[in-house]
Amino acid sequence: MLLRMSTLFLRTLREDPVDAEVASHKLLVRAGYIRRAAPGIYTWLPLGLRVLRRVEDIVREEMDGAGFQEVHFPALLPREPYEATNRWTDYGDGIFRLKDRKGADYLLAPTHEEMFTLLVKDLYSSYKDLPLSIYQIQTKYRDEARPRAGLIRGREFIMKDSYSFDVDDAGLERSYQAHRDAYVRLFDRLGLEYVIVSAMSGAMGGSRSEEFLHPSEIGEDTFVRSPGGYAANVEAVTTPVPDALPFDDAPAAHVEDTPDTPTIESLVACANERFPRADRPWTAADTLKNVVVTLVHPDGTREPLVIGLPGDREVDAKRLEAAVSPAEVAAFGPEDFAKHPALVRGYIGPQVLGAESDSGIRYLLDPRVVDGTRWITGANEEGRHVFDLVKGRDFGADGVIEAAEVREGDAAPDGSGPLELARGIEIGHIFALGRRFAQALDLKVLDENGKQVVVTMGSYGVGVTRALAAVAEGNHDDKGLVWPRSLAPADVHLVATGKDEAVFTEAERLAAELGAQGLDVLYDDRRKVSPGVKFKDAELIGVPTIVVVGKGLAEGVVEVKDRRSGDSEQVPLADVVASVVSTVRG
RNA sequence: CGGGGUAUGGCGCAGCUUGGUAGCGCGUCCGCUUUGGGAGCGGAAGGCCCCCGGUUCGAAUCCGGGUACCCCGACCA
Structure with missing residues (x-):
């Protein structure tokens, strides 16, 4: 795949957009990955779309690899299923609602528990059909009171949501664990640091829940961790109970x-x-x-x-x-x-x-x-x-009641040491839902005794666009983005500088050869753009390997730079393709 | 929902106090020069100055009322 900068639909910005506060938001806009369309709603440009696709592909591969099957629901949904679970009212102002020409109520789905549950009810009726885990990668809508931080909290965002269906608690536990394992692999592949914290099941009324948090100062979730490995969402922290004290000799009140x-x-x-x-x-x-x-x-x-x-x-x-x-x-x-x-x-x-x-x-x-x-x-x-x-x-x-604030230095409930408070971006959430939705929507199967049993469910989410932003947030420097290889919009950024026609001839040849080796090449073939601009753009865009064909050509070498470390080496023309291929393939 | 702020070419901003031909930088277009760190010179295009109303001979500017957006907090399976 060859992308030519001369024709790429891209405009990089020299200055930070005024409405951006966090690094990922500033850089994704400046480098021409996304544009704001409305508050909390973004348009994806070619470079951004390439990264997004790579994130989605990794998520999809890990889901498929775990044996989960992909489906796709509409984003526009009727009111009735949400009525049955009370969420039409429970969500309040949090969802986008609309009416069709007949006045019937619809909503833009904030999540799809109801639809998944009903689909399974529609098709399956026996314990022999279970366990089942199905997922989708879908655009979700929430009318956030205050979108912020670009992609991190938007009103439209892409989420991978999975749901598991089991006949009994032991089955749910296995499905939960399968998702947990898949998430570990998935976030490792995304190159995202994460902490798994226990979370409160809260209003969803489930039994077990954990969040995958990417530690970041700009995160909106506060969590605690101890040197001994305890980690929890601040809502889920329990307080160690001290021993009772004797009071026989205590003075009277x-x-x-x-x-x-x-x-x-x-x-x-x-x-x-x-x-x-x-x-x-x-x-x-x-x-x-x-x-x-x-x-x-x-x-x-x-x-x-x-x-x-x-x-x-x-x-x-x-x-x-x-x-x-x-x-x-x-x-x-x-x-x-x-x-x-x-x-x-x-x-x-x-x-x-x-x-x-x-x-x-x-x-x-x-x-x-x-x-x-x-x-x-x-x-x-x-x-x-x-x-x-x-x-x-x-x-x-x-x-x-656990209502008191948690403080830095408080003891961990499992005796694993003093707690440290930190902030994180919630990139994944796994949730043993139990029977709430199945009960409300009457999802039952016949068990081996021919009796109707209510199915038990789990729901599991990954914020796809949010994870992309979290990667950007954790992988940048003062010059721009620095993508991990697994997500970069291209494998190599080839820059041709100089006015000598030989430079462009050679760069064209290199671009073709690298492409023939199966690499995605972003080729800066712009003729009248000064070298400085090309270097700045390359650093801003953040492809991990940058190859410069320029003044070294006279000596038969080109420069191969590592975006992250800034290290560069002069590589003889004859060795460049092999060298770059081996770097990219790791 | 509380608090603060901002609305002026694509982007970033000045002008508003004290009403009188709408400006600057970047970007875009044309020409010449330049080509290893966001180039130089010359020319050009591009504006319901957020909206509605008022005051005035005249409003980006003053007055009244809206709306939108941004930031902090509350909210956010």
């Missing part, structure tokens, strides 16, 4: 006046001033903070919930949401306080809380608040706090 101390900070200052400890100052960690929120249950009912946690920690909204799912969290406003007089704003204490208490308000504790721990906390009266309130002696709770 006592209520003290702490005027004007509605915040932890003011409380700690007041405690140190009026009730100083002999051994050390009070800190926020000595206080028990009680945060009240409103839970909105799926049926619409609202319930107050109080969460007790050490005063030096904040509630992490994402962890809280994940912990209370499928309920949603809303603010507890002044009007809510008015409805619940037991809750004194700024002075909430556990003594009046709990499902069994007079207030009936549910109270959940951070796992660190174990029996025997002593706290300064609200006395449920304006301007007063209680000291030496002992968990297990003076108060209890309705349960524990």
